Amino acid sequence: MLENVRVLELSEPATMLAGQILGDLGADVVTLEPPSGAAGRRLAPFIGGKPGLENSLTWHALNRNKRGITLNLSTPDGVSLLEQLLPAFDILIEGPAGLPDADAIAVPERLVRCRVTPFSPSGPKAHYKSTELILTAAGGAPALAGDVDRSPLFFPVPQAMMEAGADAAVAAIGGLLARDRDGAGQAIEIGAHTAATLASLGRIVAARSGGPLARRSAPTTIGRLPPVPGLFECSDGWAAVTLLFLPAFMGLTRGVVAWLVDEGSLPPDHMEIDFLALTSRLARDEADPAPLHDLIGALTRTCAQKTKSEIAEASQRHRFMAAPIMTMADIAAFPHFRERGLFAVQDIGGERVEVPARFVQFSDYEIGVRRHAPALSEHSCELLAAHAGLGETELQALFSQGII
Amino acid sequence: MNLPLSGLRVIDMGWLMAGPHGARYLADLGADVIKVESGKRLDPLRGLGPYQDGQPGLNRSLSYHMTNAGKRSIAVDVKQKEGVELVKRLVATADVFVESFTPGQIDKMGLSYALLAEKNPGLIMVSSGLLGRKGSMGMGMSGTGLTGSAYSGATNLVGWPDRAPAGPYGPWTDAVAPRFLAVSVLAALHRRRATGCGTHIDLSQAEAGLQFLAPAYYDYAANGHIAGRVGDAIAPLNAPSGLYPCAGDDCWVAIDAVGHKAWSALRKRLAPALDAKEFDTLVGRLRARASLDAAIAGWTRHRSAREIETMLQAEGIAAHVVSSDADLGDDPNLEALGHYEPVFDPLLGDIVIPAPSWRLSADPRPARCPGPILGAAGDEILREVLGLTGAQIDELREANVLG
Known part of the structure; x- marks a missing residue:
């Protein structure tokens, strides 16, 4: 679907799903990390329970169909190489950290930039420290789940970064379609807080509209209607x-x-x-x-x-x-999902593992796992040689100086 | 305003949220979305609240308005073959067709992709269903986001380990599936620009939901570990990190002290409550998590969540109210984003319609519209899109095809 589209992702937790969705749909996606590795590599669970930069299953789950490059963007060489890479891409996906010094970097006019920020950069919470826990809590869904005698409930899997990432994928292709037509680039802002409010399914309108507020509560009865369990x-x-x-x-x-x-x-x-x-x-x-x-x-x-x-x-x-x-075991064994072709094979830490990659079935196109999640800096040399014309000695120099 | 999808037409025959909210994403990107509905068999969302001023009514549901904002509505009786014929003619002019009937029903109505694509080979059709179409259990299987959550693994993952599953709030997959619907349609539109080819997209709400839980699936696939419910303990690898009770009824604050700097700031702010030597290191805090959390809770429970959020954020510590409906309603970030700018509806006056999560540079403050009044744009659509005359429209109305 997106076979001719080239995407550069500056990896942060909130960008990972966005890049992967575009990659699943056929785009050529490159994820860029600092030489010490992206934050997503330190997210649990880990292969065999063992920590390690190649062991995060959250990383493997959200970075298939990407190539990986490292660059230290706090050095002049890193910034210069990024500038040389950018013209080769149609879409740039950024997280809250974004480009190091956006004003100092020459951004091609035709680039579709798509940046996820936690709260509105112009709003009163722009300076807030935010994490996955903070954004999910701020979205409104946890406070509506569970029993009133205990605290609100969360998934054991990060959700705010999924909501933001999925919306970023939608907006990025929206921006690309606008460019297909007008030729002009875009600068798109995605609000992670706003994206997270969708999980509260319209409750966001209730408080301002005179209707009753939803609260977690013990099952109630109306008149003599017994509580109906689900x-x-x-x-x-x-x-x-x-x-x-x-x-x-x-x-x-x-x-x-x-x-x-x-x-x-x-x-x-x-x-x-x-x-x-x-x-x-x-x-x-x-x-x-x-x-x-x-x-x-x-x-x-x-x-x-x-x-x-x-x-x-x-x-x-x-x-x-x-x-x-x-349970996840039931899903793995459910014949219907297999018959649909939900699963594709991905190499995870040297093992061939079936993963639920095909989020939709197209009548004439199949989502596939063309690449495993990249190892740290796996494609740095290949990409920098191709797009910045670097030779072997230069690549070695960048490595020895900690730039890649 | 030149929005990404301006000039494109979407026919939305979805029900409830998963299909129609996907079509709302397309409306937000500028498509002309025509909601084909029936006055005889109402979209159930029109009958679900919350309602404006708490008063029920088929044009008063704010959930309906939220999911159908910016669309035009035509009411057609698809039980009659003239009604189906009208839909067929509308789809023949469209770029995208979204339906979320029980899988297979659309084919029985004579609106299968194969038939529609004969007239309109560039058509991108989406069939959204609980388990999709393909596969032995797809056809005839109806469901909502509640059953979708169960099949996606979500229901099992939300709750307390010592209690029955609680599940996430409401029909959760209804909030997840629209993203995958929209992104698939947009990718197909991009391909169509080059090839002219349409496609039929078979979406299962359950499979879409599973994408948001992928790390738990990978944990099973690679480690054989079946993820279970954890209550509110979502950050076992950091302390302090979690929810703490605040003053008031069922009020909570999330505090996430990541890194030594934030931890030191928190310790200083709460002094002397967190001075114990065992809290000096991360490993110490993880081992003494229960007493650490109790000490923090002892401090939070006498203060309001909003006060704690402001106080801790001023010190550079990640903290936020665990937002209830009421908190969302006066959230200063949502206010600043214009979420609560009134949107005028001809029947209800000013209502609240949440804005999309994105801002395009071409459209920094998107104009927002309410959801449509049932059938209100019927005549206009039949004239503009199908070129029908007033007399032809009257004929359809007399035959009860419209409504």
């Missing part, structure tokens, strides 16, 4: 079953009832109950909640006797919404 324990883990009492979803709720009747967990006359009417009467405290209690009780008991994949199969047969709560 997760059910089954024989080998958990399954999500969606029971919604809204007009657009009643067909699915009837599917759940039909399954439970089929299983003998509910009497057949439960099929006759109009749960939409019942729940709206319950909300006004005008009805007996027993049929709803029976439904939830039967669902809980039935799920407890099934495996999560049996529940998923039943949901397809009876047309309701349910899903197994997948």
